[in-house]
Amino acid sequence: DSPIQYERLGADVAMKCGSMDWDAAVTWTVNGTDIDESHLNGSYLILKNVHLSQSGQYSCYEGSSWHLKYQTYLRVGTPPKEPVLMCRSNNYPKGFYCSWHLPTPTYIPNSFNISVIHGTKDMVCEKDAIPKNRCHIRYLQLFSTVKYKVTLTVTNALGKNFTTLTFDEFAIVKPDPPESVVAKPVPNNPRRLEVSWQNPSSWPDPESFPLKFFLRYRPLILDQWQHVELSDGTSHTITDAYAGKEYIIQVAAKDNDIGTWSDWSVAVHATPWTEEPKHLTTEAQITETTSASTSSFMAPPTTKICDKGAVVGSGAMAVCWTAGLVVAAYSVLFI
């Protein structure tokens, strides 16, 4: 196996052909392909401003005998930038985990070392097999005011970097989103939807550490969400849905006493119950059906245009005062 040579992206690299003299006749190859003599300075291979594509196996052969005199594997990369570290307890009160990543790739292998200190006590963060950039810690104490200090150091052949997080026990508690969210119409109730969900399976003891929930819902045709906070139970009936409109619904969870809200659950869609349309057989029935379908969408109170008492005229020509004034104004403008 060839030794590995790590060089910084953009650096100038000079490779010596083993013990060969400067003026020896040599041939360099990269990944088996001859390198043009213009890159040579005597028997040295010169690579200026190396880029990632120049990573590969470099070999140097004595001129006439083609004896292999030197071989190396060049890996072009960068030293690590400050890593991004996050710690969270989604299984309180059992423990917490920390996960990390680099903001930009280094293109060469990195090793990570994490240390966790609670007061003066060193704690062991056990690395997870999957994913690799994660470790977990069991709480030895609960209800402590002493902060935890987590330091992550990342090292590669070109340098090292680190970051530190300091937090207290309660601040990092964030459950996973609720699971198995289901939304169903309620028979014979055109404005209701029944929503139910389950505690996240990662939350170990919901009886002793109950969760509260936040439900949000909106019809697909609108952008604004309605919100409901629920301090107990894992179900809720929406009673102000717009009849016949498809809804999108999500739920979030939080420990009743500490920490922050989970991310939103997977969204579910549901449409409130609507009456089955009758079959069209007579003109009278067609008229009746038309009237029924136009009343299935009820405008929300905030979008009401005019009161019934302000209506003048009748049947298809019925208009309200406000609309009438607008029409009149436009008419005057165009006469």
Added chain:
Amino acid sequence: MAAADSPSAALRRDLCSRGIRLAGKMRADVVDLLEAYVEQQGLDASASVAAVEGVPLAAVERWDEQTGTQRLLENLAAYRAFRALLAQMLEEQREQLGEADAGLGRALAAVLLQVSAFAYHLEELLRLESRGIPGEEEDGPPPPPRLSLFEQKLRGLGVLRELAQWAVRSVRDLRQLAKPGPATGAAPSPAENP
């Protein structure tokens, strides 16, 4: 399972529920008081305060293995200590500032009242479990050495922080107590745990 329906079990659940509400309200008020205290005393909210002698620490190991009696006794000891500490803080506050900071004094007094009420509530729970209530030391601990003004402020910060933690712990303890099963007896054996 018959124990779960007994009048004493129902009363225990009721006392625990009320205690949980008391502790929840107390915690909310302590958090508000802590914020006001830090601001008015000119302290850094993130300052680390070393454990102060006489302030009961909420931190506990193997919390889930504690028996009901242990929970009640530790809670009671803590809130009795906080009662004395808050009374001392109130007196120091009045000496230092007189009427200049009446708002903080009133908030301290309100929390002191809640702490006293909660301590009494814990005594009720202990009586229900037919456990003897430990007497309070007549003479109390020896008076602490006179602290500088700054040391008093830091100690006050430590007291309120630990009290806030205790309030959360008490809610959790009472929820454990409210669970049906052997009330305050031995901790469940590992075999009984799911």
